[in-house]
Amino acid sequence: MPYPRLNETTTEKLEQETQALSSFGNSNLTTLEAGKSLSQLNSSVTGCYANGSVPIFLAANDTCILGFFCPNSTAQQPPQFCPPEPRCQVSRYSRGQCPPQGIFEPVVCDAGFYCPPGGKEKIECAKGTYCPMGSYQPFKCDYGALCSSKSQRQVVTVPFGILIAFDIILGLVVAIGYAISAWRKRRKGSYAPVVSDYKEAEDPFGDDVDLIAKPKRSVTTVLENEVDEDLSSNPHFEIYMRFIGRLIKSKEVGLSFEFEDLQFEPKPGKKILRNVSGSIDSGSMWAVMGGSGAGKSTFVNVLMGKTKNTGGSIKVNGHHKDMSKYKKLIGYVPQDDIVLPELTVRENILHSARVRLPATWRDRDIQAFVDSLISCIGLSHVQHSLVGDANKPVISGGQRKRVSIGMELAAVPMAIFLDEPTSGLDATSASSIMRLLRAITKLGVTTITIIHQPREQIFHGFDNLFLLGNGSEIYAGPTSDASTYFATLGYILPKHANPADTIMDVITGNGREYTTDLVWSDQPVEKLIEQWRTRSNFGDYESDLHLAPVFDTSPNLRPTPSRPVSVISSPEQEHILAQTMKKRGGSWPAQMYYCFKRSITQQIRNRNSFFFEIGVGALAGGIIGLSAFAAKGQLFRGLYQKPFTTLSSAVDYASISQVGLLGGMAIGLAASAPAVKVFGEEKLIYARERSSGHSSSAYYVGKMLSVLPRICLSSLHFSVFMGILATPLMGFHQMFAANLLYFFAVYGLASCIGMVVKREDGPLLAVMASLIIGVLGGVAPPLSKVKMWHLEGLWRMSPGVWFTEVYVSQNVLPLEYLYLLDVASEQMGFTFGQYSLDMLMIFAIGSTYRVLAYILLVTVGRKR
Structure with missing residues (x-):
């Protein structure tokens, strides 16, 4: 009226x-x-x-x-x-x-009007300004905001325009990326160098480092001819061998291993390895064979330093050394194909080469080296195809296996361990891989392969055999002497059968059909172990030494095969080896950059998940905005300043605090599930790369930086839709910054959870954790009540309470001339006017989560 x-x-x-x-x-x-x-x-x-x-x-x-x-x-x-x-x-x-x-x-003063000091005039709010209820002067609208005359709130439009522009640019980038990917698949590789350039160059890298002793072994003539044929007929094979020849110098010592009474007992009464002794010379090629549960994988893991032995000793080049220190010089190909499905064949191998080859290598040379390697392992025709996974395969299983092998060969290791490298491969592919392994062995690389029932040609390609049964040695020596050795024990190996199959039958206790000696009818595996141990205790393993078998009483003497003896390196060679390890691997900034680049590529390739997260953020912001839309920006009402306090209506301290609470919980729901996948999906990848010398901190920082664009986009979508509908009094830049930091904190918390739980459990637990820190936002129960309980410190450990305090503070401070804010602060429990501190604390808590996540990354044990 x-x-x-x-x-x-x-x-x-x-x-x-x-x-x-x-x-x-x-x-x-x-x-x-x-x-x-x-x-x-x-x-x-x-x-x-x-x-x-x-x-x-x-x-x-x-x-x-x-x-x-x-x-x-x-x-x-x-x-x-x-x-x-x-x-x-x-x-x-x-x-x-x-x-x-x-x-x-x-x-x-009515909304849409302002009453200048003195209160005798009531002036209509002009266009370009807005006047919430109780204004004594108009608030200037942001640039581009919708503010008609008598507006009581502003509708920001510039952030919405920026959002549309970002989305259009992002769509174009994704479209261009897919177009480039399709074009690359259609064209031939352009990185392959001219063969003559690398034939004539003395040293394209200038790296006068690395390794090793001349190989000492007898090799099957057929396989030697095949390797020589590959070198002469395949120019890429020759280029690859020249590349690694520049890096692996035969004038220096390589890696040899000697182990004595090796034991591994994970818990009392359960011995997996029992008194395993032997030596592996540098530049030799070994096959580790045995039945299921014989201890093959455990033996290799202990020898590599991945698993700590509980007894016995290991020597490297004749010296007691910690094997974990040699991880930059050792390659490991796991039985499972641990590769990134979002990357192409070439990208997986190229990343391994970039982070593990010496930092002095130029990228052009690395590209050429990788191209030659891809050609050697027979993947040139699919090098630009995505690897895919078991649920959505793109390349075949055999091709995935070759990618896994190629990732290790790209690092030019001095010793390489392979777990079932030929499983899943056809005969031709398996032979090609074995010829490549033989070729690099000729350059001095020590090769140890766990293999199960290989083809005869592949079996004869190994220099030496290491046979295990029940966690103990059954035979260790030249492959060519294995048949003779078992013949001395009374086993008759069929001439036209695959000797690998026959030997596997014998060492698993199923060789009765190959012998007439009744002594092998009872506990044959334990007797084979005892037979080898007894023979090994005699003499110096010279080839002319003859010993009778323990279970054979006949006077005939049978030969015992010789056991290789590792080379003891000199102090000068050890120094060179140490310098080699220092030079291996890209620099920390380079490793971080390549991890960042790889992760960005993964996110773009996982476009459905990426766009879904952004869409959920926009939807969550819109829903929170709609819940406050009817208030028309009037989200707080308190007691009027004295002496007009009596005129006050019922206070409304809940609306603005609930907007902060709901905003924090919405961000948690939108960000926690995707955030937990940042590391949750790559535990095995990280374990493989870390075991090869990849910097954990470079990997972690690269991954963390790669999600920042994702966080910014999600926060922008959330803030724009929330700001347009809720129209709070706080500036859009303040709201966006608060939302961004809270996204940052939720991502950090989800990363911690992703480090310690199973992949399938991570999203659910991350959502629950985000809801918990949201409940600790100081709204229900109110922070004032929490202070009465003397638990404010616990609540202040949550980023939710600082986030809600930002929303409450920045929306009531513009009207501090009208309301008694000290009373509101006391009733709500929040402290007004400390925006910088609130923001700093959200950032600090989010950073603390990330530090904790990194600690968990490098300390928490995971199933390999």
Whole structure:
């Protein structure tokens, strides 16, 4: 209703009534007289509209605080409070407002208008400005915001325009990336160098480092001819061999291994390895064979340093050394194909080469080296195809196996361990891989392969055999002597059968059909172990030494095969080896950059997950915005400043704090599940790369930096849709920064969870954790109640409470001239006016999560 102006006659009459009222209040009237006077006031003018209402003076003079409209009050008739009508009372109790209940009663300035200091004018908010309820001056709208005349809030549009531009650019980048990928698949490799360039160059790298002793072994003539044929007929094979020949120098010592009484007992009473002794010369090629549960994988893991032996000793080049220190010089090809499915064949191998080859290699040379390697392992035709996974295969299983082998060969190791490298390969591919392994062995690389029932040609390609049964040695020596050795024990090996199959039958205890000696009918495996141990205890393993078998009483003497003896390196060679290890591997910045680049590529290739996360962020922001849309930006209402506190409606401390609470929980739901996959999907990849000398910190930092663009985009979508609908008083840049840091914190928390739980459990637990830190936001229960419990420190450890405090503080501070914020702060428990501290604490907690995640990454044991 309109606020009436007073004429002079009414003013004079009101002054008289005021004086009479004053006299009435100061006189010693009886109750009857007081009642009579009050009844007379019902029909008199007191300044209140309700009959019988007695006004309460709010000030001694014409005082009108900022944000109020006081059109009629004067120094003689100061602002006053009149008891409200029932409808007005209900409105105020329900956080609403009503027209003034008296002529001199002030009223808060209406939304869409502002009342300059003094409160005598109420001016319409001009276009380009907005005026929330209680404005004493208009708020200037942000550039490009929608602000018509009489606006009580602004609708920001520039961030929305930026969002659309980003989405368009992102769509174009993805489309161009796929177009380039399709084009690369259609063209031939352009990185392959001219063969003559690398034939004539003395040393294209300038790396006069590395290794090793001349190989000492007898090789099957057929395989030697095949290797020589490959070198002469395949130019890429020759290029690859020249590349690694520049890196592996035959004038220096390589890696040889000697082990004595090796044991591994993970828990009392369960021995997996028992007193295994032997030596592996540098530049030799060994096959480790045995039945299931014989201890093959455990033996190789202990020899590599991946598993700590519980007994015995290991020597490297004749010296007691910690094998883990040689991880940069050792390659390991696991039985399972641990490769990144989002990358192409070439990208997987190229990344391995870039982070593990010496930092002095130029990228052009690395590209050429990788191209020649890809050609050698027969993957040129699929080098630009994605690897895929078991659920969505792109290349065949055999090709995936070759990619896994190629990743290790790309590092040019001095010793390479392979677990079932030919499983899943056809005969041609298996032969090609074995010829490549033979070729690099000729350059001095020590090759140890776990293999199960190989083809005869592949079996004869190994220099030596290491046979295990029940965790102990059954035979260790030249492959060519294995048949003779078992023949001395009374086993007759068929001439036209694959000797590998026959030997496997014998060492697994199923060789009765190959012998007539009844001594092997009972516990044959244990007797084979004892036979080898007994023979090994005699002499120096010279080839001319003859010993009778323990279980054979005949006078005939049978030969015992010779056992290779490792070379003891000189101090000078050890120094060179140490320098070699220092030079291996890209620099820390380079490794970090390549991990960052690889992770960005993965995210782009996983476009469905990427766009789904962004869409969920936008949807969550929109839903939170809709929940606050009806408030029209009026998300807080408190007690008015003195002396107008009596005019206050019911306070609303909940709306703005709930927006902060719901915003934090929405961010947690949108970000936690995708964030846990940052590391949860790559535990095996990390374990493989770390075991090969990849810097853990470079890997971790690269992965963390790679998700920052994703966090920014998700936060931008969330903030834009929330800001457009909720239109809070805080600036968009402040809201976006708070949301961004909270995304940052949730990603850090989810990373911690991803480090310690199984991949399938990670998303659910991450969502639960994000909800927990959201509940600790200081809203329910309120932080003021938490302080009474003396648990504020616990709540302050959660980023949710700092995030909610930002929202509450930045939305009430613009109206601090109107409301009693100290009372609101006491009731809510939040501290207003510390935006920088709140933001710093969210960032600090998010960073702490990341430090904890890194510690968990490098310390928590994982199933290999």
